[in-house]
Amino acid sequence: MNYLQWILKGIAMGAADVVPGVSGGTLAFILGIYERLLNAISAINVQAVKLLWQGRFNAFWQHIDGTFLLCLVSGILGSIFSLASIITWLLEHRAVPVWAFFNGLILTALPVLLMAVKWSLWRGVLFLIGALFALEVSMLTAVELQPASWMFFAAGAIAICAMILPGISGSFILLLLGMYSPVLLAVRELQFSVLFLFATGCIIGLLSFTHFLKWLLQRCHDATLALLTGVVVGALYRLWPWQAGSEMLSPAKYAEKFGQHDMLLAVGSFIAAVIVMLLLLNLERLLGKLPAKTQEH
Known part of the structure; x- marks a missing residue:
């Protein structure tokens, strides 16, 4: 049941990462696996390399929390490759229900995030800063360009930092850099040389940034949680369903511009998102798992 839970959470993270404005890190943060994910990634270090070099494969696998990472990454990659085309089509032709769905996911989990922090005046200030x-x-406004090969590496290194940071969307950062469409095209057309450059940048950026986040959480846990929760709340602006480019519209203004406001689809998507998030938040109980603290120890 552990494996199924991690795969399902990975699928949720992968779906979020495809959408500009939503972060897979946000889903990891909301679903209670964020710190474990940081610990597992940051464990890929010199000690891990030594264990692997010495042929101590079981020790290496335990050191990096390998089963957890494998299940999570399998879910993320499976979700990205299977949903990229569908979500791209929806964003082009029926964007309102997509934004409404992810809006519903975040808003449903927001009370859980707020209650996880022991609030003080300083943490409230950090929340506002985030x-x-x-x-x-x-x-920020997106740019358009014809990317050189090295830009896929750089984009991967930058975007992965956003993907692991709750509230900041890696896909949106790619959009700002003018790299979203080229990367998505490479995924759809399986351009392996381009994907290799992008993945290499992601790996280097991920290993560097997770050590920094782990360091923050170890030294000022609740303050960091308050800051990250603020980032999640601030990012909700980008999830407003009725938007055109960087402009946020009312449903009526949206209908004037595009001929329809898709209000019923938006409401239905929002309700579906609430149900999905409640299911995700209660996966442990629904799958008959032991309490999370017991599992971690």
């Missing part, structure tokens, strides 16, 4: 930072990033 929210303002995410809001500023969300309001």
Whole structure:
């Protein structure tokens, strides 16, 4: 049951990473696997290489929490490769229900995030700083370009930092850099040389950034959680369903511009998202698992 739970959470993270404005890190944060994910990734270090070099494969696998990572990454990759085309089509032709769905996911989990922090005045200030930072990033304007090969490596290194950071979307960062469409095209057409460059950048960026986040959580846990929760809240701006480019519209203005506001689809998607998030938040109980603290120890 552990394996199924991790795969399902990976699928949720992968689906989020495909959508510009939503972060897989947000889903990991909400679903209670964020710190474990950071610990597992940051364990891929010199000691791990030594264990692998010495042929101590079982010790290496346990050191990096390999089964957890394998299940999670399998879910993420499976979700990205299977949903990329569908989500791209929806964003082009029926964007409103997509944004409404992810809006529902985040808003449903928001009370859980807020209750996880032991609040103080300083942590409240950090929360506001995180929210303002995410809001500023969300309001940036995307660029368009014809990328050189090295740019896929650089884009991977930058975007993966956003993907692992709750609230900041790696896909949105790719959009801002003008790399979203080229990377998605490479995924759809299986351009392996391009994907290799992008994946290499992702690996280097991920290993570097997770050590920094782990260091923050070890030294100022609740303050970091308050900051990250603020980032999640600030990023909600980008999830407003009725948007055109960087402009946020009312449903009526959206209908004037595009001929329909898809209100019923938006409401239905929002309700579906609430149900999905409640199921995800209660996976442990639904799958008959032991309490999470017991599993971690």
